[in-house]
Amino acid sequence: MKKEKIETLVHEGKMLPLMEAFYTIQGEGHHTGTSAYFVRIGGCDVGCHWCDVKESWNAEKHPPTVTEKIVDDVVKYSDTVVVTGGEPLTWDMTLLTQMLKQKDVNIHIETSGAYPFTGIWDWVCLSPKKNKLPTKEAYQKAHELKVIVFNKHDLQFAEEQATQVNNDCLLYLQPEWSMREKMIPIIVDYVMQNPKWKISLQTHKYLRIP
Ligand SMILES: C[S@@+](CC[C@H](N)C(=O)[O-])C[C@H]1O[C@@H](n2cnc3c(N)ncnc32)[C@H](O)[C@@H]1O
Ligand SMILES: Nc1nc2[nH]cc(C(=O)O)c2c(=O)[nH]1
Ligand code: SF4
């Protein structure tokens, strides 16, 4: 297929730059411990210095994949999909989520919320980033707010972010992986002092699963 044609299909959400897809256990946040099929879409311009999937950033490194094919693979494995990246909202998620809904899949997203909000989602995990804040719509759609804590200042950032989401949005503090030994005691103490927050750990890394 011609490059221009592929670009149009990606623009329309009929193809997406797929980095990887795998069946595993949700390691983070409210649904921790639950099996789900993960779809990791390439492309992200947010630039978190501690990002644990920097290989995802350059969309050109990930093959444009027909959205229908992505959906067919999801239903072979699970009734729940977690769409992540990269930043999935870099792309138009309308078609992907419509096709998944037609197959009765529970559709979750992991997002920074930094780009226009597209798609229909059963569960939105919003993980806001200081360098590119979420859109107003992303705050409104969030079911859980998951703030990554790399240093103490991130606790203040977390509080600011919590004022932007709905009252029923669940609030999580997740230690940045490389800083976990230093930050876990600080987060533990903070959650005991501020019980509206819960701790989220990257349990898949402790379990040594994808
Ligand atoms: C790789 S991101 C992809 C989805 C989206 N771009 C986002 O940031 O929400 C998936 C989740 O991992 C978190 N994350 C990334 N790197 C991390 C790290 N080093 N330690 C802890 N959490 C991390 C992100 O904040 C996000 O909640
Ligand atoms: N098991 C597992 N759980 C996860 N939750 C969020 C992840 C992500 O990278 O978005 C992730 C991941 O990469 N693996
Ligand atoms: S927004 Fe997500 S994928 Fe993008 S750099 Fe940050 S953690 Fe990585």
Ligand SMILES: [Mg+2]
């Ligand atoms: Mg991950």
